Amino acid sequence: xxxxxxxxxxxxxxxxxxxxxxxxxxxxxxxxxxxxxxxxxxxxxxxxxxxxxxxxxxxxxxxxxxxxxxxxxxxxxxxxxxxxxxxxxxxxxxxxxxxxxxxxxxxxxxxxxxxxxxxxxxxxxxxxxxxxxxxxxxxxxxxxxxxxxxxxxxxxxxxxxxxxxxxxxxxxxxxxxxxxxxxxxxxxxxxxxxxxxxxxxxxxxxxxxxxxxxxxxxxxxxxxxxxxxxxxxxxxxxxxxxxxxxxxxxxxxxxxxxxxxxxxxxxxxxxxxxxxxxxxxxxxxxxxxxxxxxxxxxxxxxxxxxxxxxxxxxxxxxxxxxxxxxxxxxx
Numbered sequence: 001x002x003x004x005x006x007x008x009x010x011x012x013x014x015x016x017x018x019x020x021x022x023x024x025x026x027x028x029x030x031x032x033x034x035x036x037x038x039x040x041x042x043x044x045x046x047x048x049x050x051x052x053x054x055x056x057x058x059x060x061x062x063x064x065x066x067x068x069x070x071x072x073x074x075x076x077x078x079x080x081x082x083x084x085x086x087x088x089x090x091x092x093x094x095x096x097x098x099x100x101x102x103x104x105x106x107x108x109x110x111x112x113x114x115x116x117x118x119x120x121x122x123x124x125x126x127x128x129x130x131x132x133x134x135x136x137x138x139x140x141x142x143x144x145x146x147x148x149x150x151x152x153x154x155x156x157x158x159x160x161x162x163x164x165x166x167x168x169x170x171x172x173x174x175x176x177x178x179x180x181x182x183x184x185x186x187x188x189x190x191x192x193x194x195x196x197x198x199x200x201x202x203x204x205x206x207x208x209x210x211x212x213x214x215x216x217x218x219x220x221x222x223x224x225x226x227x228x229x230x231x232x233x234x235x236x237x238x239x240x241x242x243x244x245x246x247x248x249x250x251x252x253x254x255x256x257x258x259x260x261x262x263x264x265x266x267x268x269x270x271x272x273x274x275x276x277x278x279x280x281x282x283x284x285x286x287x288x289x290x291x292x293x294x295x296x297x298x299x300x301x302x303x304x305x306x307x308x309x310x311x312x313x314x315x316x317x318x319x320x321x322x323x324x325x326x327x328x329x330x331x
Contacts, residue, residue, distance in 0.1 A: 036078045037176060052170075053170035059080055066082070068250070087110055110135070136149050169229055179226075179227070184322075185280075189216055218279075225318075227272050228247040237284070240283025241260060243277050243278055259282070
């Protein structure tokens with residue numbers, strides 16, 4: 001009898017432990033990264049006075065770089081800001097795994113202790129974010145100060161512009177949860193498209209087609225697929241009347257051959273997913289105002305920035321995903 005009771009006790013303990021482990025694992029899976037990051041940004045803003053949206057903008061840009069570059073692994077924590085180990089501990093530091101803020105400073109490393117635990121760790125979100133915040137603070141807190149700090153950090157004007165744009169979007173919406181997408185046309189209109197990325201094009205010289213053509217009638221509304229900021233707008237000999245919107249993943253969304261733009265859309269405009277930005281047309285392949293050299297359609301392209309250059313990739317899978325999501329939402 002005692003043996004039976006012991007067996008039952010062991011089973012109950014194992015069941016309890018399994019349930020506890022499963023619950024903890026589920027809790028980790030349901031952690032909201034936006035909430036965790038925002039808490040870190042606001043904490044560092046309180047300590048350093050650097051606006052939280054400056055920190056969020058740099059972190060968002062760095063997260064996009066990690067997605068685009070093979071030489072950077074995904075971040076282990078919630079913060080994606082990248083520092084090379086030799087810069088963190090100091091290039092002449094004989095201990096490249098140094099965690100002491102004092103010796104790191106002695107060897108002119110940049111790593112700082114952001115949470116008061118006596119260590120400066122590349123793997124600690126607070127240490128990494130605090131190090132960035134102190135760097136930005138050293139240049140000042142105005143928008144111009146921010147841009148100067150970014151220039152010295154990245155040594156690339158396009159990177160400065162992208163991060164500054166991210167900051168404006170975050171400041172405008174006062175939230176990090178800005179990664180939802182929308183299909184580029186209202187579903188009730190007649191349209192058709194297939195994968196045309198990489199097809200040959202001849203006007204203006206031999207080149208490949210860097211996008212997907214979505215055929216529709218003149219004046220069909222064109223919607224932004226993402227949150228972001230208008231980076232370019234106006235005439236392009238190839239794309240005609242076009243709009244370029246940079247999202248918070250550093251992706252540039254290109255909408256071309258429009259018949260016109262929605263009123264109020266201009267360079268620097270902050271845009272949300274699903275917002276009307278223009279109208280389907282057949283502009284392009286010539287001087288400003290050229291129309292009708294092909295059937296009306298939207299040329300939609302996506303370009304990823306990796307901090308050095310930018311390249312196009314096939315937008316067709318994303319379009320299909322957003323279209324399915326829009327149809328599901330209507331049910």
